[in-house]
Amino acid sequence: MKPAPFAYVRAETLDQVFDLLDEHGDDARILAGGQSLMATLNMRLSAPEVLIDINHLKGLSEISCDGETLKIGALARHSQVLESTDVQTYAPLIAKTMPHVAHQAIRNRGTFGGSVAFADPAAELPAVTRTLGARFVLQGRDGQRTVVADDFFQGLFETDLKENELLVGAEIPVIQDGERTAFMELARRHGDYAMVGIAVQGRIEGDTFADMRLGFFGAGDQPILAKSAAAALNGQANSEDTIKKAQDSLDADLDPMPDLNGPAEMKMHLARVLTKRALAELAS
Amino acid sequence: MDQNVDITMKVNGQQVSRRIPARTNLVDFVRYDMELTGSHVGCEHGVCGACTIRVNGDIVRGCLMLAAQAEGAEVETIEGLSDAGEIADLQKAFHERNAVQCGFCTPGMLLTAQELLTKNASPSREEIREFISGNYCRCTGYQAIVDAIEWVAEERRG
Ligand SMILES: Cc1cc2nc3c(=O)[nH]c(=O)nc-3n(C[C@H](O)[C@H](O)[C@H](O)COP(=O)(O)OP(=O)(O)OC[C@H]3O[C@@H](n4cnc5c(N)ncnc54)[C@H](O)[C@@H]3O)c2cc1C
Ligand code: FES
Ligand code: FES
Numbered sequence: 001m002k003p004a005p006f007a008y009v010r011a012e013t014l015d016q017v018f019d020l021l022d023e024h025g026d027d028a029r030i031l032a033g034g035q036s037l038m039a040t041l042n043m044r045l046s047a048p049e050v051l052i053d054i055n056h057l058k059g060l061s062e063i064s065c066d067g068e069t070l071k072i073g074a075l076a077r078h079s080q081v082l083e084s085t086d087v088q089t090y091a092p093l094i095a096k097t098m099p100h101v102a103h104q105a106i107r108n109r110g111t112f113g114g115s116v117a118f119a120d121p122a123a124e125l126p127a128v129t130r131t132l133g134a135r136f137v138l139q140g141r142d143g144q145r146t147v148v149a150d151d152f153f154q155g156l157f158e159t160d161l162k163e164n165e166l167l168v169g170a171e172i173p174v175i176q177d178g179e180r181t182a183f184m185e186l187a188r189r190h191g192d193y194a195m196v197g198i199a200v201q202g203r204i205e206g207d208t209f210a211d212m213r214l215g216f217f218g219a220g221d222q223p224i225l226a227k228s229a230a231a232a233l234n235g236q237a238n239s240e241d242t243i244k245k246a247q248d249s250l251d252a253d254l255d256p257m258p259d260l261n262g263p264a265e266m267k268m269h270l271a272r273v274l275t276k277r278a279l280a281e282l283a284s
Numbered sequence: 285m286d287q288n289v290d291i292t293m294k295v296n297g298q299q300v301s302r303r304i305p306a307r308t309n310l311v312d313f314v315r316y317d318m319e320l321t322g323s324h325v326g327c328e329h330g331v332c333g334a335c336t337i338r339v340n341g342d343i344v345r346g347c348l349m350l351a352a353q354a355e356g357a358e359v360e361t362i363e364g365l366s367d368a369g370e371i372a373d374l375q376k377a378f379h380e381r382n383a384v385q386c387g388f389c390t391p392g393m394l395l396t397a398q399e400l401l402t403k404n405a406s407p408s409r410e411e412i413r414e415f416i417s418g419n420y421c422r423c424t425g426y427q428a429i430v431d432a433i434e435w436v437a438e439e440r441r442g
Contacts, residue, residue, distance in 0.1 A: 039348060041307075051306070109344050
């Protein structure tokens with residue numbers, strides 16, 4: 001289908017964006033990579049009056065690192081993040097994730113910020129940024145505020161972003177010595193949204209799990225940090241028994257929704273399988 | 285507010301200016317306004333890859349980008365790549381290896397294959413499959429397409 005008619009503005013400055021948001025409120029929509037928004041417009045799931053194209057705002061697509069924090073601008077394209085050596089060095093979990101985010105033609109347009117702001121519970125980046133303890137920089141007319149990922153994601157496609165705010169970047173703590181990562185997902189077609197997926201970062205000291213963070217996508221109404229599973233692992237030896245306990249505690253962490261892929265119970269099963277596989281990869 | 289926009293861009297090397305409804309997507313623009321019907325329209329929500337077009341050197345979904353967003357850009361379609369001879373070897377290989385049946389997916393497949401080979405001169409069959417995973421083909425079963433791309437990669441390496 002074709003979208004309903006709308007007006008289009010190529011914004012050159014932040015002030016212009018805030019003016020339009022103030023003027024049109026809910027009838028305006030921010031257009032970043034368009035790889036989710038355009039699809040919903042084509043299907044007429046929404047019909048805004050004005051699209052505010054932010055692709056030409058300056059200074060929002062840089063990726064940089066000062067040794068402590070990796071900064072990814074909201075307009076960094078998925079393909080740019082995929083190829084970034086800073087991302088490979090300082091956030092290998094994101095580097096492992098990117099090949100699974102959509103397909104090349106979509107990665108050439110889709111943006112890091114768009115994916116985070118859209119907050120699809122089945123998308124990789126919301127769960128991965130939550131796993132990494134990322135902070136998001138939100139810009140309003142009168143200044144910026146920073147929100148940690150744990151507080152940013154609030155529900156199904158719901159975030160802490162206000163109607164007249166723009167997500168301008170993400171700040172990701174860099175990986176520390178001894179931290180390991182694993183990423184896995186199950187999708188019917190490579191690059192499509194996964195049925196269920198897991199992102200893990202943590203340590204194995206000697207034989208003992210520590211500082212474990214397990215993020216899940218496709219496993220609830222929002223990206224999930226599996227706190228009970230992490231608690232079942234931390235301080236315990238890497239054994240079949242420990243892993244079984246972590247798998248069992250997923251019942252307290254996850255709440256998958258049934259969808260076209262299958263019932264919730266199937267997704268719980270897949271989450272347990274992925275947990276075992278990801279922990280084996282982490283240890284290898 | 286005005287629901288039309290003025291746009292200027294290069295399409296296959298030719299400078300064009302038009303006034304169009306803002307909601308026109310890039311693939312409809314090249315098909316209806318430029319009468320370049322080699323780019324196809326399948327799903328219109330990013331899933332099939334039939335609408336693949338190159339913008340400033342990178343492949344995109346023509347159904348998920350507004351023509352207005354290509355303001356000032358270099359847009360290339362299958363016609364442009366074909367006329368320039370850039371993908372003559374891929375076209376020949378697709379033909380000879382039976383990687384074309386109805387041809388609906390073929391323009392998108394060719395542009396995607398070309399982007400793969402410019403990024404990776406010696407992709408494995410697995411990497412070829414991953415790269416074309418966003419392009420549906422309902423006829424060939426993909427095997428012949430992977431064969432054709434693999435063969436051209438070898439040829440180009442010499
Ligand atoms: C076939 C297909 C497969 C896909 N597969 C995957 C996948 O496997 N995994 C995955 O994660 N994604 C997938 N995607 C989605 C893709 O990653 C999108 O690019 C991403 O979800 C949205 O980013 P965008 O820049 O395109 O945002 P847009 O589509 O432009 O915007 C999405 C929403 O976020 C808002 N928004 C965007 N940027 C900002 C900002 N800076 N501040 C405030 N609000 C903003 C917009 O107003 C809109 O509501 C797929 C898409 C398609 C079409
Ligand atoms: S028509 Fe664009 S991806 Fe199917
Ligand atoms: S040849 Fe018919 S869809 Fe691919």
